[in-house]
Amino acid sequence: MSNKVYDVVVVGSGPGGLAAAISAKKNGANSILVIERDIELGGILLQCIHNGFGVEIFKEDLPGPSYAQRFIDEALNLGIESLLDTMVLEAAPDRRLTVTSKQNGLQEIQAKALIFAMGCRERTRAQVQLPGSRPAGVYTAGTAQRWVNVEGFMPGKRFVILGSGDIGMIMARRLTFEGAKVERVLEIMPYLSGLTRNYVQCLHDFDIPLQLQHTVKRIIGSERVEAIETVAVNDHWEHIPGSEEIIPCDTLLLSVGLIPENELSRQVGVILDPVTGGPVVDSYFHTNIDGIFAAGNVVHVYDLVDWVTKAGYAAGKGAALYAQGKLGNPEHTIQSSAGKNVRYVVPQKIDPRALTQQVIPLQMRVTHPIESPVWVEAVVNEERLIRRSLPYARPGEMITLNLKPNLAGKIKSASEIKINIIER
């Protein structure tokens, strides 16, 4: 078994992983390896052939594969190595990986700094406990997206989509382009779970009905899906009797949420945040395990890829500094905490030293939607530090509050920064 040592090893080559690898190189790490389980670099972006990527970073509106290609090209030009079609089987807290592939068999790889960038996985039928039979034709939206956009197959003719997540709405449009009929999109919550722009561009513009506070009561069909029984729900998700409808269809797509993919993180003892499902990190995305960083959707689910890239840059810088012995442990960290109407805040810990050098974006989601102007405020010791106004706050749309270096003096000895999102 070969045994190689790298300054920085990145697990996953999606936008988070590629950005982390590039940033690690630019911040002084020499040998960098990216490990990808698929046969090419780019991660899930390769099946996201719709546009909407890169507006923040490139000021251009790119399709997923084009966005990915810019980073792939940059990484290759920087001499970053990669292992494709390779799965990480085990990770150890001392940053040693066991990987396997058809080409190279089992290999052990030692990283001075390790970056987890495994992205996220989709919630399944069982996790939302959908009753009914178990026929063919019940797929997650992402699986259907791979089939249509990468493999070139349509998984059905008539679709019902459960969940108003972004992938589900984008697939509704994609399937319509391909000549399929999307009967409707059901959402159990009283509000959209994805981006408003996706509702407008993917559902509204194509006359695909969205039914809020509706869900699937039963899947019907023994071999292949034959119909879906839908039902309206009240504010407690209880079915409203008499509201049932039978919708004939052959496929049910599920777009019912994403979960950060942290099996390797668990293996090495990384502490996970029960709300985000991802590691508890500081502003370099350093986890509780020395030298192990996390980049992108593995930390929490972003709604824009540009933010994933930026998070990858921060993690890559941290990992490069660590690999060169320049990071050191902070004397003191500040906890960021979710206050009024905030579900979570990332990063959960702030290293005051980092804040003296750069802007630290705090990213968060609201618990309940507010459809009127809001203040997003950061409070330290009962005192408001900064605030930002937004026209509304919706759970489907991530909110960012930038902490700037000029605040470093005010907060360096604080133990906690609390974030509230309140009506103006």
Place this chain on the structure above:
Amino acid sequence: MPETFDVIIIGGGVVGCMTARFLSRYQLDILLIEKRSDIGSVTTAANTALIHPGYNPVTGSLKAKMNIIANPMWTQLSEELNFSFDRCGDYVIAIGKEELPMLDILFERGKRNGVLGMHSISTDEMHKREPLINPKVSGALFAETGGMCDPFSATIASAENAIMNGAQIRMNTKFQGFIKEKNRIVGIHTNTGDLYCRWAINAAGLYSDLVMHDAGVRPDFKITPRKGEYLILDRAESQLQSVYFPVPSDVSKGILATSTIHGNSILGPTARNQEDREDKSNSKNGLQEVLSGGRKLIPSIMPQHVISIFAGLRAGGNASCETPGVSYDHDFIVEAPSKVRGFINLGGIESPGLTSSPAIAQRVVDLLRDAGELLIEKRDWNPIRPARPSFRNMSKVERKKWIEKDPRYGRIVCRCENVTEGEIVAEIYSLVPARTYDAIKRRTWLGTGRCQGGFDLPRVTEILARELGVSQLVISKKGFQSRLLERPTKSMGEFRE
């Protein structure tokens, strides 16, 4: 020339396949027919996967007899056939003082039935053995002969061993009635033609009543399918140490919480009678009942720990126990009816049917011998079905060895369960070949983890199509009308033309 066999077994569940395996030891031409695209895909594929000690069945019933005879057989069987089996013991848990007397009743019944190795466990000891158990536990019964297995791999292994010893198995072959001469069965009609035989064995499970009625036996016997719903839990969230039954009710052994041979914990089953022999759907109420039943034993289980749901049907019958003085009317039927010759009749094989299956198979052998069959053992009979390599369970050294032999064992297709391309391809070319996604899933356990096939489904579809030399469009979930894909996309269609 019509095709003729010594024995035709109708039905490829665990009972039919186990019977084929036991009979394949002797000089007999054996055919097993299965109407579906795979064996073991109904009741065998959806149950609690436990080998029961035998303290539950009514004393004197055939269920009790078969259970007690069969339980010890599983050790040798699992060694010969190389499927996973763990004699971990099982517990009946009493919650609160009022449930304690039931433990004594079970203990006494177990002793009467002949169960060895039962122990009373104190509250403190129970807390030590299972830290997650309900703090209100008042006592437990531990039976050391209890075990868990993978019922499907036991079935596949039996079938493969039968084939190794000369038996044949035909899928997609449906029984459509007996061919009789006077009071003797001489063959069967099927959807693929008539087949002749000296013996027909009814192992039709949920349809066993219809088969025996067609033979002219037990017109009053009726199968009432009893649905059991289950939840599977993420092994990262809930790791149970063993098998935990609640105290039983009149209708069932109750909702249990148990570890499985694959390391996940499962909760279930419900017990609800229905008329439909095919409806294995889950219901909202059923799933809630399972969750609250499981949480009665293990309160820390949360709905978000659930990674899969399923339901199975038990082939519950209404046969009276034939032991004089025992009043019980849900017993097994294992008989050679006197009024129809050439017929072995099995029916009402519900729990403890999986446990009992090797004893039932052995009894079929005895019934044939009693009926005058010579049953000469084959000189080259081989009881060993070699183990199939499972990457997940290999040591690093074994993994290396297998990848060197075949690099496809180095490529992981199912990331949650670590199933490799090598294992998938091996199942496509095995003695009971996998032809569908579910067949691959049952054989390799891929797609059963947290992502529930989200990652592997397109990849397995591609491998199946490639190996079978067909378009991905004809690959199905479980045969028949369950194709996974509809058509090529517009651009791909043009590209392919």
